Amino acid sequence: MTSSAAAAAATAQQVAGRALGWLDAAVEHFTLPEQVPPDQVDADGKIKPLGELALVGSLVIREGAAGHRQAHIAATLVEFAWRQLRGGEVLYELQRANPVTTYPMEVYAPFVRAGYHHRQLAELLAHLGGLRAAQVAELMPNRALAVVNANRTLGLPDRADIATLTARTWLGGTPEPWAVDFLTLYAMTHTVFHLTDWGAHPSGLPNHVQVYLHAWLPAWLEVYLEAGQWDLIAELLIVDLCLTEPDFYPQAWEYLAGAQHADGLVPYGPVRVPREVAKAFRNHYHPTLVAAIAGTLAVSRRMTQATQVPSAAP
């Protein structure tokens, strides 16, 4: 395991470095349209990508496992995204206009993780989180866990019963591992991300869920490696890295590295990627970003593993 983990981490480091390089080069495509009121900006097409950019940057900074260049890129990505959101003002206006919606808070959380704050937004979120309405939001179980994790990151109290929420997710039910599809696996990955805060707290995953994932993750990886679904593959590799004892899957990392383009872009799936970054961005920024997160976590988990002092023999 040790040598295969080291091999996986070495490959992952290259994947993450190249992915961060592509994101850095393509950052202008994350730009928000000028002079469009916040409530008229395309949330999925514009706001969410900025939040994801902040997420990858905040995780690279948090893990502290990247080289100097990658760490610098991570910081500039978060800074860029924060400036696009006018120092959080856009998120504040969105949250003010839509008090019940949770995505401005979820987008804000990685910025806070990276050290950025917007005082009025923080006050508003503290107020909204204290409402009874916040406890009974009509959300899918894995989405409810996203809100719980965002609250944690923001330092807000959360009264959610995490065990009950977890049990209501697909993963928490530990169902037949063959009774799953592409989208359900995405839901599964996010359950893991939110319960562990992107690998920071593997113990957030109940033991029986960890056992379940060790058993079936290899089968899911094989199926989607064969299908060349790189976005999902990168997410599944993050799931592994959120476990207490990751398996690292060096072969999967090799395939992912093989799918990555020379400029660092990771294709979403087995599709032709346009040459121009402007056109490639729309469908392929996400897998590239996920690959950067996966690679970062792989290096970090491997470093932690390698520096742990083995217990003395009796």
Added chain:
Amino acid sequence: MSVVSGSPRVVYAAAVERLAASVVCALGSADGVFRLRDQLPGSEGMAGLAALRILGPDALAPFVLSGHRFSAEDAEMVAASLRVFPMAAPGAQIASQLEGGVPVRALRDWATGQVLTRLGARGFARPYPRGAGVGRDRGWLRWAVVLAQLSPLASPGVDSPVHAQVRRYPQEVARGVTWAMLRRDYLTAVRLVRWLLAENEPVEDPWFPLEPVMRHVELVAEPNARLLLELAVARRSREGSVS
């Protein structure tokens, strides 16, 4: 019974399908008479004997699992198939017979001999293939592929080092079932289910229930005789040998 014409491959495939369908019928009931000769009419000639060799131990399942009487005439049909399509010589393996280092054909022939011996037929037993690996050293996925090819070994009364590995590593086999189900490769999935049913007790262990897998395949898969045969053998194995 229609006569299939065309290339040898088409004729042989049709003969295998027909024999498989007959075995499925016979497994469903101990009533009536199941005789190999009736399933291999003279018009099919070589194709019928080839079908008997291809299905191997599974062609004998009605005798082992459903109480049909195995007669000297049935034994002669098997002997005839072996004269036309001889078993692999013990110890002699050619590269094309190896799947990940596992002599699949030799193991299936060995299992045929085991089943025939159990049915009281003499002269068919042969030694276990010398130095045969079990294929697990190349990872769970390749092992699952080999195990699926060896599903006729997952028959009552047959035991070997392969069986021992399945008993020891059932989760890897279940992983193969999951992989095959997600790829809609239901034939491979059911072949692996056979191994889990044959080698693990209790079969209703909640960590990987097998009945829902079989029922799902029955309801979702495009039926064909080979798939139905694997399902029928799996179900009969589960209920236990009656011979």
